[in-house]
Amino acid sequence: MYICRILLLCLALNVSAAAQNLGRALAPDEIAKLDLTISPDGTGLPPGSGSVAAGAEVYSKKCQGCHGADGAGKPQDRLTGGIGTLASDKPIKTAVSFWPRATTVFDYIRRAMPLQAPQSLKDDDVYAVTAYLLSIDGVVPKDAVLDAKSLPKVKMPNRDGFVNYWKPKK
Amino acid sequence: MKKREGFVGSDVFVAGNGLMDRRLLLGGGVAAGIAAGAAGLALGQSPDWMKTPGRGFSGYGMPSKWQEKVQRPFSPAPGRPGTGSSRTPLHLLEGTITPNGLHFERHHNGIPDIDPARHELAIHGMVKRPLAFSMENLMRYPMETHIRFIECPGNSGGYASVQPAQTTAGGINGLLSCSEWTGVRLSTLLDEAGVQPGAKWVVAEGADAAAMSRSVPLEKCLDDAVIALYQNGEAIRPEQGYPMRLLLPGFEGNMCVKWLRRLKVTDAPVDARDETSHYTELMPGGKARQYMFLQAVKSAIVKPSFGMAMRGPGLYEISGLAWTGAGKVSKVEITADGGRTWAPAALGEPVLSKALTRFRLAWKWDGRPSVLASRATDETGETQPTRAAWVAQYATGQFYHFNGIQSWAVAADGTVSNVYL
Structure with a gap:
């Protein structure tokens, strides 16, 4: 009996020493507010939608000062053009010519832009600006409206341009 | 321990243009050949700071005021003060640990002040x-x-x-x-x-x-x-x-x-x-x-390097840093004749996994133009490629993950410049 008690005590000590278990349980609504990640399959895209025309308005007010007319760049990064140049002697890597996923464009604008006021755009505006940027080179038509369903289906020009260099051990 | 007498005559030179055996680090008798460039100080009289009490304590210490030039260089982008990078002044530091205030920075929209x-x-x-x-x-x-x-x-x-x-x-x-x-x-x-x-x-x-x-x-x-x-x-x-x-x-x-x-x-x-x-x-x-996560084997000579002046022919210590994301650095070789011959450098112990390793080698510079380079190998057997081989892998203008061999040219007047082998 005594030995049994000692054994039980040892087991109990072992368990408590192996795991602190101090993490606080996160509630689903907390996660929904925290989670900014948009996956390539569209997981995480919020409700709402935006048209090319609405995006042109938002772009002229919030983006053009840094990225130039039609996303041509200057003073900051060029966003458009360069399609078909990646195999040439002078490759031009822009969000439209190089990035493989439209979800990345949405994700990055929503989390990080505009630089002086990140996360200030409404989700409808993020959809709209994404639609506008992709329309400049004809990746989406001029009358496109993007939402959680249509955005992941947009085929970017360089969708198949990446080679995975990571080799897992298993 | 090998006797110093073992290194006599030309035995100490293990590669072309004056590279010496790695066991012969500068110090003791080996340093005797270093050219005395600076004018001697008039020692003998006690300096001012011995004749008055020094200053008091501080809550958080700072480097000597004489070290104020040891700074992270950075050039802020116009309109984006918190975007870009500052660099660790590797050429002004020694050992392998970076002081916290000199750790390089790369920020994407400034430094948040998080409670x-x-x-x-x-x-x-x-x-x-x-x-x-x-x-x-x-x-x-x-x-x-x-x-x-x-x-x-x-x-x-x-x-x-x-x-x-x-x-x-x-x-x-x-x-x-x-x-x-x-x-x-x-x-x-x-x-x-x-x-x-x-x-x-x-x-x-x-x-x-x-x-x-x-x-x-x-x-x-x-x-x-x-x-x-x-x-x-x-x-x-x-x-x-x-x-x-x-x-x-x-x-x-x-x-x-x-x-x-x-x-x-x-x-x-x-x-x-x-x-x-x-x-x-x-x-x-x-x-x-895509997903090239591992920082591959790499090395750089930081002494001598651009901005430093060699003070005439004589003995110098070549020193630098080697590292690999794959584990431990196993070997660093140095050339002083533009890559014709290579000599193994001494590695600072202990060599740690995924940490910087300091390497050193004594060099007797004869005063002629010379090209120095270092080449590291890691425990997985990977060796740094030449710059040309690295560049040839990629399209024009690509610059991420460079780990090619780096080299410095030492001119007859002792100035050091960056050069491609």
Whole structure:
């Protein structure tokens, strides 16, 4: 009996020493507010939608000062053009010519832009600006409206341009 | 121990143009040949600072005022003061540990001033129990300490340019630092949350104004990844992610997400902006390499280097840094004749895994123009490629993950410039 008690005590000590278990349980609504990640399959895209025309308005007010007319760049990064140049002697890597996923464009604008006021755009505006940027080179038509369903289906020009260099051990 | 008498005559020279046996480090009798360049001081009379009491204590010490030129170089982008990088002045430092105030910085929209009482680390996604960890609770977990380098994958990108950049060793290679990091093993927290079958990646996100985000293989997170809370013994600096950063030893610095606030366990990478637009290499033909996480074997001579002047023929110590994300550096070779002959350098012990290794070699410079270079090999057998071989892998203008051999030209007048072999 005594030995049994000692054994039980040892087991109990072992368990408590192996795991602190101090993490606080996160509630689903907390996660929904925290989670900014948009996956390539569209997981995480919020409700709402935006048209090319609405995006042109938002772009002229919030983006053009840094990225130039039609996303041509200057003073900051060029966003458009360069399609078909990646195999040439002078490759031009822009969000439209190089990035493989439209979800990345949405994700990055929503989390990080505009630089002086990140996360200030409404989700409808993020959809709209994404639609506008992709329309400049004809990746989406001029009358496109993007939402959680249509955005992941947009085929970017360089969708198949990446080679995975990571080799897992298993 | 081998007797010094063993090194006589030409025996000490083990490669062309004056490179000496690595066992013969400068010191004692070997230093006798160093040219006395500087004028001697008039010693004998006690200096002023011996004749008056020195100053008092301070709450947090600062470097000597005579060291005020030891600074991180940076050039802020107009209109974007918090975007870009500053570099560790490697050429002005010694040993392998980077002082906290000189650790390189790479920020995407400034340094947030995070109140630790209002910061939590969330773990969610493909886990059985989504959890949040306060700083107070994290501090109660068992901690571990390791010396690790962090290198930006854009480091040494200047070597991709057609003409060699005439700048200091730190100016070229200073997106590289090495610290003693202390924190909680990430696998402990992931175990507590209970990773679900089928999970393969973890998306890490910072609490900065760019919400900087990267996809990390779950395999790495369950291996040697640490939630770093301390840097060289003190709380991690704001520029390095206060109150916590993800530390992925040997992986791209950009993946070691600072101001870490969220880890989402997923079955696939998310193609975040910084793993598509950045840190991918376009190859000839138009395809791009993606997910090149490991910082490959690399080395750089920091003494002598650009901006330093050799003071005439004589004995000099060549010294530099070598590192590899794959583990330990096993060998560093040095040439003083532009790559014709190579001699092994002495490695500073202990050689640590995924940390900087200091190498040294004595060199008798005869005063003629010489080209120095270093070439490191790691324990997996990988050796640095030539610059030309590195450049040939990629399309025009690609500069991420440069690990080619670097070289310095020493002119007859003792000036040092960057040169391609």
